[in-house]
Amino acid sequence: MIIYNTTFVVDLKEATDFIYEIKTTILLDLKSNKECQDAYFLELQNVDTQEHISYALQIHFDDLAAFNNYKLFKEPKFLEQITNKYGEKVLYFSTVLKEV
Numbered sequence: 040m041i042i043y044n045t046t047f048v049v050d051l052k053e054a055t056d057f058i059y060e061i062k063t064t065i066l067l068d069l070k071s072n073k074e075c076q077d078a079y080f081l082e083l084q085n086v087d088t089q090e091h092i093s094y095a096l097q098i099h100f101d102d103l104a105a106f107n108n109y110k111l112f113k114e115p116k117f118l119e120q121i122t123n124k125y126g127e128k129v130l131y132f133s134t135v136l137k138e139v
Contacts, residue, residue: 040076041100042136043109046083047121048091050128057129061096065117069098074109076101106135 049057061080069078076099083093100106121129 040138041103041106042138043098043100043106043133044136045096045131045133047094047096047129047131049094049125051090051092053125053128054092057094057125060121060124061094064120065096069113074113075099075105 047057058080066078066080069075078099079095079097081095081097083095086093098109100109118131121131
């Protein structure tokens with residue numbers, strides 16, 4: 040299994056809208072199309088400031104082919120949507136994890 044984690048640092052003023060955006064568009068799209076094994080939207084603990092809050096979107100893929108398909112076709116649209124809507128009020132970085 041491959042776990043793809045994208046961590047978002049969100050301006051507190053945008054947090055409520057950002058949560059809504061992820062849950063009603065991105066997460067629902069991932070789960071309804073069965074492109075991934077599972078997906079979770081989580082709040083990171085003990086890393087926030089008075090101006091920001093951090094979230095993680097974890098997507099679990101069965102294999103490298105499913106992950107590559109997401110990276111090529113879905114992720115660019117998703118990240119473009121986030122960037123266009125929030126600009127620098129939402130920053131993100133991604134990591135790939137492999138179950139051992």
